[in-house]
Amino acid sequence: MSQEIASSGWGRFRASSADFLHRKGVMGFLFTLPADIILLLLLAYPFVLGIWLSFTNTIIGRSGSFVGLSNYISLFHSNIFWLTAFNTVFYTCVAVFFKLILGFGLAIILNQDFKGKGLIRAIVLLPWIVPTALSAIAFWWIFDSNFSCINWLLLKIGLLKTPIDFLGNTINARLSVVLVNIWRGIPFFTIGLMAGLQTINQSLYEAADIDGATPWVKFKSITLPLIMPLLSVITTFSIIWTFADFQLIWILTRGGPDNATHIFGTLSFQRAIAGGHLGEGAAISAFIFPVLFISVLITSKYLKREN
């Protein structure tokens, strides 16, 4: 008798649990819970802490106190900060623009049928696969003021009379770090866009051929509109990564010469960790956030409109 009660009680519990779990949103919530916890702990918490620190005068090893907008105001009066802001925008705009153009071009070329395309596609991926630290060290040698292989070659064949000072001159240094970023980032655009190009229905191109469309018209009227959602997502990601870059510049120049290559990430690290001023360092890195937020917002609005 007692067993029957128990079993019917257990049965009712199971049934009600199943009903609860099948309610809209509950199962989904439970499935995403582990990922949510990880995101909260590893992303949301450090992010909120960073924002909080930027409103304090915390120095490493010492607890700080709330100073309101003082760190931000002080940054607005700092020449290094404005130089860094300029460097970051320059670095991001130029690098992303060229990565987009060159990556897209390469994707269209690699999307054609030709012998050995598998191998070429694999090779194109290499800059993306090689750890940034390693490729930066290789470029460090390539741009070395005394042992640069580029200088050696150009001097040997007589195209140069004096070596190029790649990283010692402010303009050259800015261009050099951008160049390395472009080299590293092209494969991301190429592979991403190539995957998108392969999903475009070939019959659209055939129909355009029948109508006598030129390659430019086909690109403008078929390829570009269909690839645009993917292109905007890839570009957004690239903006985020480039804007928040760190290791490439840290290895190549440490932000020098004369702070000409400092971007928000490197200056923030230098001030917060090497210099111990956590509050100010956090305030510098907080400037990354609005830019990234706006770029994500624009992309998602665009995607919604496309949908």
Add this chain to the structure above:
Amino acid sequence: MGEKEKREERGLSRRDFIKKSAVGLAGAGLATLSMDSLFQWNPALAANVSPPKFKLEKNPVINVLRWSGFVKSDEEVWNANTKKWEKETGGKVITEYLSWEDVRSKAAMEASVGAGHDIVLGWYDDPHLYPDKLVDVSDVATYLGKKYGGWYPVCEVYGKLYGTNKWIALPIGSAGICINYRVSWVKEVGYEKLPSDIEGFIKCCKKLKAKGHPTGFALGHAVGDANTWTHWWLWSFGGKAVEKDGKTIAINSKETIQALDAVRELYETMIEGVASWLDPHNNKAFLSGLISVTSNGNSIFYASRKRFPEINKDLMTMNFPVGPVGHPAELSMISQAFIFKHTQVPNAAKHYLTFMFEKPQYGKWESETWGYITQTLKDYYSLPAWKKDPRITPYRECVKRMLWNGYAGPLGPASAAAMSEYVIVDMFADVCVGGKSPKKAAADAEKKLRKFYH
């Protein structure tokens, strides 16, 4: 190394004092007393200094974070000494080696969260960033000072909490920086050796450049090489970042302007591209025979011994030349050992550090690294290691001749920030490479420093 040399090293000021005292004492009819016997250091007495008693925790395990060796033998000897301590005490030491530039950030993080390694071998003013998190090591420092002839004055600045007698760190040694030069090229331009005064030094460098032998001093964001030589140059002309009070910015002075005017002359003698040089660049350039003069630790000497014998034969070292200020004023990279309060084994940690400082261990460390580590305790000046090769002998002077970063202000977050932001290095680079006038560069540096010192 005889007792005479020991006395000389320990006591320039003492000798002066003796001389001056002797005059007074003679006048008082007490000249019959031997002054030297009054002040002579007594090794027997020193040997009798008893070490502080540390009751070791049960089966202690000490986690040590230190910089990875600049020279191969450093880690080998450090590990061998550590094993010796383990054998003697039954404790265990786990040593983590990290690239020297990364130790600061890792230690800072550990200080912030209150967990991690027990002992850290950090750099410069690291301990002064988080003094409240560190174990008082005054007992160890006092014992070592008494036993080994005392600490050099700059070590007291680095080791003690500002304005107190409390030791928060033990300056364990300095990666001393000296001028490295090519003897044959210097002879080629009519000198027996590089002049030891800045004026003569510049003249000689100009002649070297004219003969196709440029000099090379890092002007990029090279943490070690660029900071050390630019500080030396600034201080040698009487310039300084900040006054003693740690608030009054002193960089925009006529002495700084003089230093910057003079450095333009030196820059004209340098090889192209120094503005991008990080720490390894001058080693590579020197060992490749591209430059005639640079400033460096003993790694050029060490690397050239086996791999570049031709360069090694022609290599000579000397201390930084003295500038118009009239006395040595150098910066070398000083390493400090400190113990975090979060340690579970403070006694074992103190015992271990004391052991590593004792002569059998420290002497071997210095000897096997060919003087890479300059002593911080005066008695180690006379270690036989310093006479192994005349090219390493000048390195034993480095700590004795140095000032501290952020001179003449206190060590702390401001001095750390100023150095990590390369304020002095960039001021020099602005003038040499950026084409700024010395006045403008000094004024810009003043603005930057004002941000940290207030």
